[in-house]
Amino acid sequence: MTPFKFQKSVQLLNFFAIKEGGSLNKLKALKLMWAAERLSLRTSGLTIVGDDFFAMKLGPVPSFTKDIAEGREMMSDEEQEFRSLYLKTTSKHNFKSLKSFEDSYFSISAINAMEASYKEFGKYDGFQMADITHLYPEWTKFSHLFPRFSRFEMDYLDFFKDPTEQPFSIFNQDKEQLEFMKDHFIEESNFNNIMFSI
Template sequence: MPYNPVRAAHVIAFFALREGGSINVLKAIKLVYLADRESIRLRGHPILDEPRYSLPHGPVNSVTLDHLNGAYRENQETWQSILDARAGNNVGLSDCELSEATLDSLSEREISILDEVWQRLGHMDRFELAEWTHVPENVPEWQDPNGSRRPISLERMMAAVGLDQPIERAREHNSLKNAQSLLASL
């Protein structure tokens, strides 16, 4: 499936709801990455399908980070129907009626994964979470990019979470994604 900004905004909205309506961008993007990582571990595929990179402050989902930073004008209206424009280092909910029940682009299992990640790591602040992602025992696929960025492949994430045959699984996932994209364009 192609990148879905509504799903990404709903993932961030989930964490913002848990944080009280607004969340630090660095904390949000770490939790988004860690939720995808947990989804890969439990289901063999991420919640969001997008490129990921090792950055100096840890791993990130790059398209979602770009959306948080306002880089995608074509999806801005959709994005801002769920999340306010970034205010300094925070992003909040644009709709005060938003609740976990209205995050309908996410399945019950995905909400459960987000909840598991929040229960385990949501108590950390942005700096603690960034440091936590630098520990090889926690996130072995992150590699110091030396001030730049390094891609994190799906195969690398799959291997890091302990899935068997990560190369074959990643190829299978990409083949399915390509087929879904082709069918969506018809």
Template sequence: MYSETRAAQMAAFMLQLHGGRMPYLKLIKLMYLAERKAMELWGESITGDSFVAMRHGPVLSQTYDLIKAGSRYPVEKGWEYYVKDEANHEVSLARAVDEDDFADLSLSETDILESIFSEFGAKDQWQLVDYTHDGNCPEWRDPDGSSLPIRPQDIFMALTNDMKKTTKLTDRYRENLQLKEQKRKIL
């Protein structure tokens, strides 16, 4: 289940590491790589977003929509609370942030964000596009001007190259989503 709040905190964390501003294409690539790392380590997504292949590589679908158009149904402390649109296809922090602003992210999740930023933060958005296209994210397929869904099992298969492990990880991923949905309904 998608969490705009967690996506916004994740984006704000990355923006803070980058000095408060960056091209949105770079941000969405860093966020995808962090989600992919979480899937590799835990078999779970940080934001609950769905994944799509687009011309410039894989992206987080609902987060991409937030970057492009903002929130249709704003949530308290959601996207606009943390991130604002800037000129020249850039985004920036909407306000000063501190560690309390990342309360919905676990220490392990912020460790992933720091690790991804450490590895890829110095690259520009086009180097990240090339990285995702050059076989480093084999779950991405050229959508030929459109977009194509990337299923969790596609990511797991790309990470493990083992059908048995992929099936187990996909089943666990779906079970976790169902548990989160049931918990949300109870609350």
């Protein structure tokens, strides 16, 4: 898996805020990110941001990106400074874009996944998006454990699985292609693990 890069996280949030007309609800932003990451994995075998996802009551939550969306003080000075160039918190649940999206941080395939995610799901609000995420295997494997427990770390390999019924065509990938992308993701993850252990 690609190591987490906070600059990409900020830019991804900025991208979706601009799509929404400049201001975006945090819950919706995190669910749009889930959709973009799910699609990117299934079509390129790569993550976009490389965040740690957790299954929570309202669906998948990218941990570090949640902190950035909220502008939490626990971020490093470097992260806070970069965020402040592009995003501003406007309320407990919302933030706005301050500057144009910088596409140089992303591959063409990543941008395509982000565009497709918004095209498919942009019409839904955050709670509707949460309900949509509850249809997918990476979340449903934990559904019986809520609300007794609050969160569970998700496995990116589960993003390659299909639900019993596929309600959205965006995730209709050819089975053979899907297996190829899954193998590619595993190989890339193993390579990055080796490189970062040296």
